[in-house]
Amino acid sequence: MKLDEKSIKSKLGGLRFNTWLIFTLFASAILVMLWFLQLNLLPPYYRAAKIGTVRSIADNVETMVISDQPLSSMYQVARDNSLCIQLADNYGNKSNFNGIGTGCYIDKSLPNNTGDFDYTEMLEKIKESSDGEYNYLIDYGSQMIVYGRLVDAHLGRYILLINSPVTPEKAGLELIQNQFVALTVLVLAFATIASIILARRISRPFITMTKSAKKLAERNFDVSFDAKGIKFNEFEELADSLNYATAELKKVDELRLDLIANVSHDIKTPLTMIMAYTEMIQDFSKDDKNLLLEHLDVISLEAKHLDNLVENMLELSMLQSGTITLELIDFNLNDLANEIIKLFTHKNQEVVFEADNTYIINADRVKIGQVIYNFINNATKYRRHKPIKLKLSQNDNAVRLSVIDDGVGISPEDLDFIWDRYYRIDKNFAREQEGSGLGLSIARGIIIAHNAKYGIVSKENVGSEFYFDINFISILK
Numbered sequence: 001m002k003l004d005e006k007s008i009k010s011k012l013g014g015l016r017f018n019t020w021l022i023f024t025l026f027a028s029a030i031l032v033m034l035w036f037l038q039l040n041l042l043p044p045y046y047r048a049a050k051i052g053t054v055r056s057i058a059d060n061v062e063t064m065v066i067s068d069q070p071l072s073s074m075y076q077v078a079r080d081n082s083l084c085i086q087l088a089d090n091y092g093n094k095s096n097f098n099g100i101g102t103g104c105y106i107d108k109s110l111p112n113n114t115g116d117f118d119y120t121e122m123l124e125k126i127k128e129s130s131d132g133e134y135n136y137l138i139d140y141g142s143q144m145i146v147y148g149r150l151v152d153a154h155l156g157r158y159i160l161l162i163n164s165p166v167t168p169e170k171a172g173l174e175l176i177q178n179q180f181v182a183l184t185v186l187v188l189a190f191a192t193i194a195s196i197i198l199a200r201r202i203s204r205p206f207i208t209m210t211k212s213a214k215k216l217a218e219r220n221f222d223v224s225f226d227a228k229g230i231k232f233n234e235f236e237e238l239a240d241s242l243n244y245a246t247a248e249l250k251k252v253d254e255l256r257l258d259l260i261a262n263v264s265h266d267i268k269t270p271l272t273m274i275m276a277y278t279e280m281i282q283d284f285s286k287d288d289k290n291l292l293l294e295h296l297d298v299i300s301l302e303a304k305h306l307d308n309l310v311e312n313m314l315e316l317s318m319l320q321s322g323t324i325t326l327e328l329i330d331f332n333l334n335d336l337a338n339e340i341i342k343l344f345t346h347k348n349q350e351v352v353f354e355a356d357n358t359y360i361i362n363a364d365r366v367k368i369g370q371v372i373y374n375f376i377n378n379a380t381k382y383r384r385h386k387p388i389k390l391k392l393s394q395n396d397n398a399v400r401l402s403v404i405d406d407g408v409g410i411s412p413e414d415l416d417f418i419w420d421r422y423y424r425i426d427k428n429f430a431r432e433q434e435g436s437g438l439g440l441s442i443a444r445g446i447i448i449a450h451n452a453k454y455g456i457v458s459k460e461n462v463g464s465e466f467y468f469d470i471n472f473i474s475i476l477k
């Protein structure tokens, strides 16, 4: 699928829209809950608060009655608190102090009062109550509280009645409503802004990473993936994984190019030689026996080289696919090392052997011999003054076999790749440094198949040590 700018944007548009939607839905849900609570909790809360207020006003009025304060101050209390007060003495004389006008339910003297307030019943209830007071709610146009208590003054006993509207005042309600509308607008605006900021923050690394991925798809392996300063572990992990994958892809691509270059070179060179010498035989040497034999020798050598190359390729692919079978036997590693050394001393290559013990290992003798041969063979190509050293030393439960030379060494950048197939430090295919570039990767495949460890210690212009550690069965004393 092609990822063009437009499709990235439309997908991220989806991300932004969805973030906004989730935020807005979340904020709306909270607002709805708040509304609901407000509508259901406000009236009872208001009612309880009002009863408390009425009770404390009643306390005030009682004090005023007991202390014989002027009636005008009762009016003041009624007006100030928007309620109406009634004081009735034992003789049925009633004084009304009305601070709410016609809405007063207990003031039957009002011309339009249709309320059926039952004075006698109220008195009964107050007398029946344990604390000398009684209140109830009544719907008289709007909700009202009717409160009554007995007041004992020195002039006699009074009944104090207070009537107060309970419904939250309209202005108060409107204020709350307006506040709620403002709150709703603010919360939704905040949700939108927050969602835009968040979506932008989340989408930024996606946009840059998608762009990088696009470049990668166009085979640009120098891209890097960046979480764009987003400190979410997931993004950083994603960026790291993609960077790792890119580095691996780059390596594979370089190897692929190397492979084509090396294989075509390695196969082409002997083939060219074979063709050239065949022509020479046809043209010059077919009648000269000595020259003919010389030319046939070259052809045979080049054919062997080709055969060797193909064999190595096959072996490596079998090692890598895991189809190779090892013939495991117990054998003396010191003996094998000395046998291989002998092959080199026959070619006038001096190899010094050094061992702290005699080790018996369980392994494929031929294949391990192949690895040792490869290590020594490479060392012969690069050694300078000192003879090559083959060393066996104990390393915990394993024996370390090292081949040490005083050659050119390997640079730290090349060290990571040296075991890769077709990897050669010298890329100009010098014919004198013959080799398929497969030796070390085959050696590594064999070592891994034995569950052994391997490594190189090398310093440029000082020398290299190639080693593997393989578990031993026993040490011969």
Ligand code: ADP
Pocket (backbone or CB within 6 Å): 374, 378, 379, 382, 405, 407, 408, 409, 410, 418, 423, 424, 425, 426, 434, 435, 436, 437, 438, 439, 440, 441, 464
């Ligand atoms: P080749 O057949 O080219 O020797 P190898 O896989 O055996 O292939 O080695 C890969 C490369 O590692 C060599 O081309 C060489 O550049 C480097 N190399 C191997 N052994 C040594 C050594 N002892 N000293 C320096 N470089 C080495």
